[in-house]
Amino acid sequence: MDNVRYAALVADLLRRSGLGEMEGALAALAGDGSDRPFFRLVAAGRALVAAFPSPTLPKAREEAEAAWRIGRHLAQAGVPVPELLAQDPASGLILFADLGDCLLFHVLAREGHSEQVFSLYQKAVEILARLQVLAVKGFADDWCWDTRRYDRQLMIERESNYFARELCQGYLGMATLPAGLDADFAALAERVGACPAGYLLHRDYQSRNLMVTVDGLKVIDFQGARLGPLAYDLASLVNDPYAGLSCEWRRQLVEHYLRQVAGYIPLDQTRFMEDYFPVALQRNLQVLGAYAFLTRRRGKEFFRPYLAPALANLRGILEGMAGEYPVLRRLVAGIDAGALATAPGESGR
Numbered sequence: 001m002d003n004v005r006y007a008a009l010v011a012d013l014l015r016r017s018g019l020g021e022m023e024g025a026l027a028a029l030a031g032d033g034s035d036r037p038f039f040r041l042v043a044a045g046r047a048l049v050a051a052f053p054s055p056t057l058p059k060a061r062e063e064a065e066a067a068w069r070i071g072r073h074l075a076q077a078g079v080p081v082p083e084l085l086a087q088d089p090a091s092g093l094i095l096f097a098d099l100g101d102c103l104l105f106h107v108l109a110r111e112g113h114s115e116q117v118f119s120l121y122q123k124a125v126e127i128l129a130r131l132q133v134l135a136v137k138g139f140a141d142d143w144c145w146d147t148r149r150y151d152r153q154l155m156i157e158r159e160s161n162y163f164a165r166e167l168c169q170g171y172l173g174m175a176t177l178p179a180g181l182d183a184d185f186a187a188l189a190e191r192v193g194a195c196p197a198g199y200l201l202h203r204d205y206q207s208r209n210l211m212v213t214v215d216g217l218k219v220i221d222f223q224g225a226r227l228g229p230l231a232y233d234l235a236s237l238v239n240d241p242y243a244g245l246s247c248e249w250r251r252q253l254v255e256h257y258l259r260q261v262a263g264y265i266p267l268d269q270t271r272f273m274e275d276y277f278p279v280a281l282q283r284n285l286q287v288l289g290a291y292a293f294l295t296r297r298r299g300k301e302f303f304r305p306y307l308a309p310a311l312a313n314l315r316g317i318l319e320g321m322a323g324e325y326p327v328l329r330r331l332v333a334g335i336d337a338g339a340l341a342t343a344p345g346e347s348g349r
Contacts, residue, residue: 001037001052001055003026006039006050006052007022009052009088009091010026010050012088013086013087013088013095014043014086016086017085017086019043019044019046019095020043020044020045020046021043022041022042022043023041023043023045024041024042026040026041027041033290033300034221035054035055035056035057036053037055038050038051038052048085048095048096048097048098049097049098050093050095051064051067051094051095051096052091052092052093059146060092061092062145063145063146064094064223065143065145066144066146066224069143070139070144070222070225071084071096072084073139073143074131074219074222074225077130077134077137077138078134078135079127079130080215080216081218081219081220082099082218083096083097084096099211099218102211102212102213103207103209103210103211103212104120104124104208104210104212104217107120107212108207108242113245120210120217121237121245122256124205124210124237125237125256125257126256127219128233128237128257128260129261129264131219131233132199132200132230132233135200136200139200139227141226141227144225146224147226148226148227149226149228150201150227150228150229150232151193155188155192156186159282159283159285159289160185160282161185162286163285163286163289164177164181164289165289166289166290166292166293166296167288167289167307168331170292170293170296171295171296171307171340172339173343177331178327179327180326180327181327181331183327184325184326184328185328188282188325188328192275192279195279196229196230197227197228197229198227199228199229199230200225200226200227200228201226202225202236203228203232203233203236204236205219205233205236205237206236206237206240206243207237207240207242209221209222231272231275231276231279232282232283234253234257235276235279235280235283235284237253238253239283239284241309241313242306244309254276258272277317277320277321278324280317281317281321284313284314285314287313288307288311288314291310295307304341308337308338308341311332311335312337314332315332315333318332
């Protein structure tokens with residue numbers, strides 16, 4: 001679809017929704033890992049963003065419908081998200097308020113580990129607790145476009161095997177993987193699958209999906225929400241390779257999170273911490289697979305520098321797990337972090 005067609009669809013939805021006439025042209029915005037077309041525009045003096053479905057994703061319309069339904073539900077539950085203004089189900093177009101360009105990632109890069117940044121992370125933790133525990137009430141899992149739950153199949157196919165295929169074989173060019181790795185992946189998925197999972201999971205809750213606005217933090221990229229375990233989103237936030245948070249900050253943020261959740265529901269904190277490390281391990285396998293895929297297959301060089309920090313996070317998580325998953329442990333220990341800067345497997349791109 002060309003920009004003329006995009007502009008016509010936006011103008012039509014603006015008129016039908018009573019949002020006024022578009023002023024000027026659409027301005028394309030770059031996405032992170034997604035190829036969904038985003039445009040900035042002005043209508044009736046108000047800054048808006050138009051989001052269209054991915055042109056390559058087979059279930060792109062379902063993803064767009066999930067973004068609309070889940071976003072409206074989160075707003076009603078008091079989770080700060082962009083104001084969703086209008087939807088065109090036929091094209092999948094969504095119009096929402098323009099939040100600007102400032103991500104938590106940008107503030108961290110500018111301010112470093114300052115008191116201001118720590119207070120923003122505390123607020124992110126508070127929002128997360130509300131999202132997971134309060135917004136699950138009234139959440140309909142048939143809104144989910146991908147899977148309704150964070151389940152074993154997803155862990156194996158799109159996290160553990162994703163790591164093995166995209167990082168180890170694709171990016172690093174490993175000809176063979178060690179015997180027993182599949183058994184470690186199966187054991188990890190079984191362990192994580194035993195965690196209580198009746199909570200709302202964002203599944204990519206990190207510094208590039210939190211926007212800093214004059215009204216405070218706003219959560220974006222929530223269309224992949226589904227039911228899952230509490231620890232996953234917290235592990236995503238505090239082990240975010242983009243951020244490089246100190247061990248002390250991570251400890252304080254985990255404690256703050258536990259207090260927030262305990263204010264909503266009874267919480268067995270000992271059980272939570274027992275679950276935290278295997279869930280964090282599962283999350284970090286997904287991160288490394290995704291960064292390798294986006295760098296090698298999509299040519300998105302932005303992600304390459306964060307492979308080494310993600311590997312360091314993975315090693316740190318494994319160190320806290322007392323010898324579990326020995327084959328994976330040996331595999332990870334043998335990866336040269338320096339090789340992540342320029343990978344031999346890239347010749348197949």
